Amino acid sequence: MLLFPVSQRAFMATPALAFRFIRRAAAFSSSASVKWEGGVSLVQGASRGIGLEFVKQLLERNDKGQVIATCRNPNGATGLLDLKNKFAERLDILQLDLTVESTIEASAKSIRERYGSLNLLINASGILSIPNVLQPETTLNKVEKSSLMLAYEVNAVGPILMIKHMWPLLKVGGGIGTERDVAVVVSLSARVGSIGDNRLGGWHAYRASKTALNQLTKTVSVEFARKKDPVICILLHPGTVDTDLSRPFQRNVPEGKLFTKEFSVQKLLNIINNAKSHDNGKFFAWDGQEIPW
Secondary structure (H helix, E strand, O other): OOOOOOOHHHHHHOHHHHHHHHHHHHHHHHHHOOOOOOOEEEEEOOOOHHHHHHHHHHHHOOOOOEEEEEEOOHHHOHHHHHHHHHOOOOEEEEEOOOOOHHHHHHHHHHHHHHOOOOOEEEEOOOOOOEOOOEOOOOOHHHOOHHHHHHHHHHHHHHHHHHHHHHHHHHHHHOOOOOOOOOEEEEEEOOHHHOOOOOOOOOOHHHHHHHHHHHHHHHHHHHHHHHOOOOEEEEEEEOOEEOOOOOHHHOOOOOOOOEEOHHHHHHHHHHHHHOOOHHHOOOEEEOOOOEOOO
16 A cells, blocks of 8 residues: 555556655554554643653653653653653653643654654643632622633643644553553543532532533544554543642642542552553543443
8 A cells, every 4th residue: 555645557657656655654564563662642732740650650650661742842841851851761751741742743753753652642731710800709609701711722622632742652552562452642631521420519610611622632532543543542531639620729628538649549540550542432430430411
């Protein structure tokens, strides 16, 4: 099967064109067939919190596997830079702003040129509150269009654009080099994004943006299954984790329900590493229990 749309007549009539065609096809085949032992993992939103902990545990769990970490300001990501000093040969750090699609495209190009494939994509970024900009709404009277749009852009649109641009790399990677039979796309959602589980109301922008993320991811998972791509999508609720995102809202968390980053990520990685094709499109809590949509 031809990889490039070259007619047979033109191909036979011009040896120079034939040579260029063969060379380009060989280069494509070479990059696509690279098998990275331990796989190639990408963590988006890796400068702090759960994202940084994912990078750390992916690197420390074994001595194989490449990890790519993205964030808006790599030079200011001290935690990532410390890991880079420790795992210089296995960790790459790329600049990526989830709200600027061109940076997502640039990262995909860089990964394609260096690795040729991906086996795991973790969308870890998310916003809940920003001082003087965004606060969870306790009543309908506090809902503002700007807050709804910002939460939607970061929590739903950005992760789906990540999947869109990394999709060709994930299809090539599949489960090659890992113990899984498929590549896995993970987006961090939240139980409050579940419509069926919503009994308290409030937090309109955050809830709705996570609900949108769930629906968009579910829709992508259906397409992947229909096209028989070796890729699955799952949504994960990490629990209430002691991070900057949750810190202003920890006062009413029941005893024993505030998790450390280390505990939560360990549980989430166990789910990821045991994911199978039949898990495509599912929404799991940190303990492996499915969450209603």
